[in-house]
Amino acid sequence: MENILVIGGAGYIGSHTARQLAAAGYRPVILDNLSKGHRQAAAGFDFELGDFTDKACLERVLQKYNFAAVMHFAACTEVDRSVKDPAVFYQNNTAGVLALLNALTAHTIKRFVFSSSAAIFGEPKTDLINENHPKSPINPYGHSKLMVEQMLSDFDTAYGLKYAALRYFNASGSDESGEIGESHSPETHLIARLIQTAAGKQKGFTIFGTDYPTSDGTCIRDFVHVNDLARAHVLALGKLLNEPASLCFNLGSGTGHSVAEVVETVKKVTGRNFDVQTAPRRAGDPARLVADNTKARKVLGWQPTYDLTRIIQTAWQWETHRKY
Ligand code: UDP
Numbered sequence: 001m002e003n004i005l006v007i008g009g010a011g012y013i014g015s016h017t018a019r020q021l022a023a024a025g026y027r028p029v030i031l032d033n034l035s036k037g038h039r040q041a042a043a044g045f046d047f048e049l050g051d052f053t054d055k056a057c058l059e060r061v062l063q064k065y066n067f068a069a070v071m072h073f074a075a076c077t078e079v080d081r082s083v084k085d086p087a088v089f090y091q092n093n094t095a096g097v098l099a100l101l102n103a104l105t106a107h108t109i110k111r112f113v114f115s116s117s118a119a120i121f122g123e124p125k126t127d128l129i130n131e132n133h134p135k136s137p138i139n140p141y142g143h144s145k146l147m148v149e150q151m152l153s154d155f156d157t158a159y160g161l162k163y164a165a166l167r168y169f170n171a172s173g174s175d176e177s178g179e180i181g182e183s184h185s186p187e188t189h190l191i192a193r194l195i196q197t198a199a200g201k202q203k204g205f206t207i208f209g210t211d212y213p214t215s216d217g218t219c220i221r222d223f224v225h226v227n228d229l230a231r232a233h234v235l236a237l238g239k240l241l242n243e244p245a246s247l248c249f250n251l252g253s254g255t256g257h258s259v260a261e262v263v264e265t266v267k268k269v270t271g272r273n274f275d276v277q278t279a280p281r282r283a284g285d286p287a288r289l290v291a292d293n294t295k296a297r298k299v300l301g302w303q304p305t306y307d308l309t310r311i312i313q314t315a316w317q318w319e320t321h322r323k324y
Contacts (some may be wrong), residue, residue, distance in 0.1 A: 008036025252291025
């Protein structure tokens with residue numbers, strides 16, 4: 001059984017991926033500082049409490065297990081916070097990963113799966129964004145991720161590191177087991193906030209920006225279920241371990257939904273009505289981000305399986321029975 005280090009495996013996407021790794025016959029070992037993750041989300045797995053940017057801690061974990069590959073989820077992800085406080089993003093998401101890659105090189109660990117983002121593309125030049133789309137981030141979060149993609153490419157050339165850079169579009173929904181799900185504090189993501197509003201845990205909902213150049217003036221995003229994303233990680237890892245070549249994939253459903261449309265769908269699925277206010281644009285938000293997922297379908301055999309309604313149903317199910 002191959003050991004896979006899952007950094008940030010007690011977090012949202014990491015915990016869903018750890019479960020699928022185990023189901024696929026790998027042994028996930030979770031390293032998480034629990035700053036945003038939840039101990040319950042890592043229940044049943046080998047768990048190491050610590051920060052991947054703590055050199056001594058990382059060294060201890062790398063020495064304790066023999067890892068076939070590392071998956072890295074532990075990142076700051078809120079776009080508007082990255083505009084207000086870029087230092088934190090460059091420190092954790094970029095400098096932290098450089099130190100991590102150096103440690104992996106020293107331990108001759110040469111397989112790495114990286115959580116990248118649609119934010120590396122900036123304002124799209126085409127309706128659907130494929131892997132070759134120009135990379136021109138419009139916020140520090142996107143820059144922090146793109147810089148790592150550049151480092152990965154250079155580490156491949158120089159040291160033979162083989163990696164998969166997975167550019168997530170809008171991760172959403174929760175596992176149907178009801179054991180794990182989305183739980184951020186504060187919650188900033190669209191669907192999770194709407195669900196909390198529908199549940200009466202937040203008062204009213206605010207749409208940020210109604211003057212975008214889209215059909216209804218609100219932003220368009222591509223919502224992809226967290227379990228679909230998790231499966232793409234397992235597929236990418238299998239490919240990296242079997243035929244070592246670096247890869248990048250845009251992971252989205254390929255369908256765009258406007259913020260206003262998502263608001264209406266949440267009301268419909270939950271059967272709850274709530275107040276919706278509008279406010280000016282949030283800093284750093286591109287008008288539209290929708291994936292062309294042809295490459296992931298062809299090369300990985302990946303297929304997103306949840307549509308927006310189903311995603312919202314799983315998010316609602318979690319919210320009404322949440323464990324953490
Ligand atoms: N959004 C919103 N109200 C909220 C949270 C998000 O209008 O309370 C909008 C946000 O401005 C963006 C979209 O929903 O246009 C998706 O935002 P989210 O933070 O979920 O993901 P991002 O696309 O920034 O990764």
